[in-house]
Amino acid sequence: MSRQDQRVAVLLGTKDGAAFLDEQLASLAAQSHPVVDLWVSDDGSTDGTSAIIGAWQSRWSKGRLTLSNGPRQGFAANFRAMIIDPRIEADYYAFCDQDDIWEPDRLESAIAWMQGHDAGTPLLFCSRTATMSETGAAQGYSPLFQHPPAFRNALVQSIAGGNTMMINRAARKLLAK
Structure with a gap:
């Protein structure tokens, strides 16, 4: 299967994010990868978040755009709910x-x-996070660690920001257990 044919599920957790969503969704729609299913789990927004997602559903052309209700137990439970959702099938899973x-x-x-x-090995990709102010001014990057990624280092430093993570199907299967 070519890289272009591989399906990515973007798991987007929301809660009162209306102020940010149009710019965020535009950046997802601009991805160079052609097959992107967007799964949005809204955790009880009261600010119009659902209406914005609904408006994007009719113009999303990269795959599916599905909005569901989150568990209303915080952001971690919201992402866990998406990880175990049997409807979400893809080659790769990105957190957003x-x-x-x-x-x-x-x-x-x-x-x-x-x-x-090897696709049978659970894999995690991550990168540094570029931070910006609310006005869009660049502010810098997350730390660049001196020690290579390893389990021992993971005990004392967070090298993988959730917003930069992508996992493969094998890693998702392991997490869902």
């Missing part, structure tokens, strides 16, 4: 916060890295 803005090649870069490894 409601206020992210993604570079256009974000998914392509992660897929390219993963395709260099």
Whole structure:
């Protein structure tokens, strides 16, 4: 299967994110990867978040855009609910916060890295986070750690921001257990 045929499920957790969603969804729609299913789990928004997602459903052309109700137990439970949702089937799973803005090649870069490894092995791709002010001014990047990624280092430092993570099907299966 070519890289272009592989399906990505973007798991987007929302809660009162209306102020950020149009810019976020535009950055997802601009992804260079052509097959992107967007799964939005809204955790009880009261600010118009659902209406914005609904408006995007008719113009989403990369795959499915599905909105569901989250468990209303906080962001971690919201993402866990998506990880175990049996309706969500893909080759890769990317995690997305409601206020992210993604570079256009974000998914392509992660897929390219993963395709260099055994698909049967649980894989996690992550990158640094570029931070910006509310006005859009660049503020810097998350730390660049000196030690290589390893389990021992993971006990004392967080090298993988959830908003930069992509996992493969094998890792999702392991997490869902």
